[in-house]
Amino acid sequence: MQAGLDLEMVRARAEEVSGLLKLLSHPNRLLVVCELADGELPVSAIEARTGVAQPNLSRDLARLRTEGIVSTRRQSKQIFYSLTDPRIIAVMRALCDAFAPAPGAANDSSKEYVS
Template structure:
């Protein structure tokens, strides 16, 4: 835990944080939000990068939008998605860095993680 962490504030927002983690616990939504951590993408770009089929992708993007995780921008016939809240961006970058680090970055051996 961080020094000076306001545990009471964490306690008061625990349901909100747990709800976010539950929303992100679906593999498709996790893939989509990890991709959006790098910046705005069109629906077709998200589909190509994640491999999530269009019907499922539409459902998951609608859910992320309804929950206030992503925002949209329309340009002609294309819809672009981006992460709405900078806190979500920070969470997604931390998750992606922890579980899919850049090839050049030093990695912690799995044995150390288990301890």
């Protein structure tokens, strides 16, 4: 636990954070949000990069939009998606660093987790 952590503040926001984690617990939505952590992308790029089939991707993007996690911008016939909250970007980058570090990154996450 972090020194100086305000446990009462965490307690007050626990429902909100728990809801976010539940939303991101679906593999497709997690992949989408991971891709968007580096910036805005059109739907076609999200589909290509995640490998999520278009009908499923549409459903998951709609859910993320309804929950306020992503926003959209239309440019001609393309729709671009981006994350709405810098805290989500920070969470996703922390997850990526912990579970999928860049090649050559120095960390101990390559060790298998044993429970």
